[in-house]
Amino acid sequence: MSEAPAGRPTPKASDRPMSPYVTVWRWHLTMATSILHRVTGVALYGAALILAGWALALAAGPGAYDSFRLILGSPLGKLVLIAITLSLFFHLANGVRHLVWDFGSGFLPKTADMTAAAVIVFAVAATMAVWVAAGMMGALS
Amino acid sequence: MSGYRTPLGRVRGLGSAKHGVGGFIAQRVSAAALVLLTLWGVYAALSLAKANYATAVLWLHAPLNAILMALLIGVGVFHMRIGMAEVILDYIERPTTKALLLTLNVFAAWLAGVIGVFSVLKVALSSGIY
Numbered sequence: 360m361s362e363a364p365a366g367r368p369t370p371k372a373s374d375r376p377m378s379p380y381v382t383v384w385r386w387h388l389t390m391a392t393s394i395l396h397r398v399t400g401v402a403l404y405g406a407a408l409i410l411a412g413w414a415l416a417l418a419a420g421p422g423a424y425d426s427f428r429l430i431l432g433s434p435l436g437k438l439v440l441i442a443i444t445l446s447l448f449f450h451l452a453n454g455v456r457h458l459v460w461d462f463g464s465g466f467l468p469k470t471a472d473m474t475a476a477a478v479i480v481f482a483v484a485a486t487m488a489v490w491v492a493a494g495m496m497g498a499l500s
Numbered sequence: 501m502s503g504y505r506t507p508l509g510r511v512r513g514l515g516s517a518k519h520g521v522g523g524f525i526a527q528r529v530s531a532a533a534l535v536l537l538t539l540w541g542v543y544a545a546l547s548l549a550k551a552n553y554a555t556a557v558l559w560l561h562a563p564l565n566a567i568l569m570a571l572l573i574g575v576g577v578f579h580m581r582i583g584m585a586e587v588i589l590d591y592i593e594r595p596t597t598k599a600l601l602l603t604l605n606v607f608a609a610w611l612a613g614v615i616g617v618f619s620v621l622k623v624a625l626s627s628g629i630y
Binding site for chain 2: 368394397400401403404407408410411414415417419420421424425429444451454455457458461489492493496497498
């Protein structure tokens with residue numbers, strides 16, 4: 360380690376520049392979608408485990424499958440499934456947004472704001488559509 | 501003089517091992533597949549919402565349903581393992597905790613994937629349950 364230049368105190372670790380974080384940025388839409396992409400991704404981790412559990416229950420037999428349906432059909436189970444639907448549609452649409460970014464387009468602040476809003480609207484609308492469809496099929500009773 | 505340098509000494513400071521983009525690309529490719537697979541998954545979930553055990557087994561006996569379900573589970577756990585590793589690497593500082601969580605993540609993904617795909621195959625390939 361070299362000495363600090365004369366007249367200048369050695370910088371402490373706490374004085375080092377940090378990358379910007381939520382506490383120093385004004386809250387905005389593109390930030391919200393970025394964080395939500397992570398949050399919904401982690402939620403979908405749970406969803407994948409539930410899906411594997413569904414297959415396991417079906418392979419295990421009628422008793423296990425009925426128990427599985429009873430748990431997912433309970434009010435709490437339905438709440439979890441609604442959260443999963445919302446997470447899935449958000450992560451799906453925002454993932455497509457990320458894929459477009461990977462090709463180098465859509466980065467203008469105005470465009471990014473617009474697509475962020477579109478992703479949120481799509482996620483909510485698609486979730487409502489799926490659950491209304493489930494209700495009309497009589498699957499919610 | 502350079503003849504005395506170890507291989508490690510020679511490559512130090514030359515940049516990455518050029519393998520860093522592997523996970524990045526795998527994440528995107530699996531994402532592209534999951535766009536279609538998860539949309540089918542929502543459709544499948546709606547079709548199965550009212551199904552009892554016998555109906556669900558019959559549904560999974562259709563080869564297309566079994567193949568797509570196995571793909572959804574397999575590609576899904578592949579994608580989620582990469583994403584969760586990214587989250588762990590970003591937020592967990594302690595090396596031991598980080599290594600432990602990264603290992604658990606790999607275990608969980610493989611376990612869920614193998615259980616899911618095996619179960620799908622067991623149901624799809626068995627006959628005369630009901």
